[in-house]
Amino acid sequence: MQFISDQAGIMRRYIREKQNWDIHIKEVKDFILKSSKTKKKNKVVVLGSGWLLDLPLKELSGSFKEVVLIDIYHPKQIQQKAKKFPNITFQIDDITGGLIDFFYNHRKQKALISTIESFKYKIPENTDFIISLNILCQLHIILVDYLKKYNLYSDQELKMIEKQIQLSHINMLPQEKSCLITDFEEEIYDSENNLVGINPLLHLDLPEGNYSKNWQWKFDSLMTYRPDAKTFFNTTAIDF
Numbered sequence: 001m002q003f004i005s006d007q008a009g010i011m012r013r014y015i016r017e018k019q020n021w022d023i024h025i026k027e028v029k030d031f032i033l034k035s036s037k038t039k040k041k042n043k044v045v046v047l048g049s050g051w052l053l054d055l056p057l058k059e060l061s062g063s064f065k066e067v068v069l070i071d072i073y074h075p076k077q078i079q080q081k082a083k084k085f086p087n088i089t090f091q092i093d094d095i096t097g098g099l100i101d102f103f104y105n106h107r108k109q110k111a112l113i114s115t116i117e118s119f120k121y122k123i124p125e126n127t128d129f130i131i132s133l134n135i136l137c138q139l140h141i142i143l144v145d146y147l148k149k150y151n152l153y154s155d156q157e158l159k160m161i162e163k164q165i166q167l168s169h170i171n172m173l174p175q176e177k178s179c180l181i182t183d184f185e186e187e188i189y190d191s192e193n194n195l196v197g198i199n200p201l202l203h204l205d206l207p208e209g210n211y212s213k214n215w216q217w218k219f220d221s222l223m224t225y226r227p228d229a230k231t232f233f234n235t236t237a238i239d240f
């Protein structure tokens with residue numbers, strides 16, 4: 001389903017947009033470290049660890065007994081890099097709770113939308129701190145793009161799938177142990193920097209949390225994500 005090529009695309013874009021992305025990455029790392037301060041220090045779990053671009057790995061490895069990195073694929077370079085930290089483990093999991101396999105197996109035969117409500121990801125036992133790392137608004141994208149190729153679902157049904165995936169993710173994050181980082185809307189600018197559109201990326205209400213911070217992530221200033229337009233994300237971080 002292109003998870004690996006999509007991940008490689010993240011790294012290529014980071015290299016192209018480094019200056020803008022580094023500002024966003026610093027915001028994410030600072031927020032995670034602040035949020036980590038009030039949590040017990042046995043096990044921290046990271047959902048969507050990928051290239052670890054936006055994760056303060058060294059600091060978390062220093063302050064928690066155990067760091068569990070979860071992704072559908074862990075780049076070889078990252079597995080190599082983590083070897084110097086004795087308390088890091090990699091876990092390969094589908095964070096949707098199994099929808100990748102489910103939709104692969106049902107790619108030619110339509111599934112009841114209501115059945116996807118039963119797919120729930122179970123976080124590792126005894127987790128003290130869980131970080132949802134820029135994944136909430138991403139979780140459905142590859143799955144929905146994949147389903148579109150088979151023309152089984154209407155646009156409205158695909159939206160329902162998207163919404164259900166997001167709801168299930170947010171509902172599984174435990175209170176007082178969570179740090180959520182996500183984009184919530186995208187702003188589209190033309191080449192003269194005129195705002196030409198704003199699209200919401202989430203179909204749910206985010207928790208107010210104990211505290212939060214918003215900023216803009218200049219995701220694509222070189223107009224490679226969309227032809228002739230720049231895409232910037234409005235991002236939020238919430239401790240709850």
Ligand SMILES: C[S@@+](CC[C@H](N)C(=O)[O-])C[C@H]1O[C@@H](n2cnc3c(N)ncnc32)[C@H](O)[C@@H]1O
Nearest residue numbers: 048049050051052053054071072094095096134
């Ligand atoms: C936008 S990236 C997050 C940024 C990431 N922290 C980094 O530095 O690369 C999203 C990550 O989520 C992973 N991912 C997407 N869907 C997933 C799923 N259903 N289960 C597990 N991981 C998933 C991707 O492989 C990717 O590494």
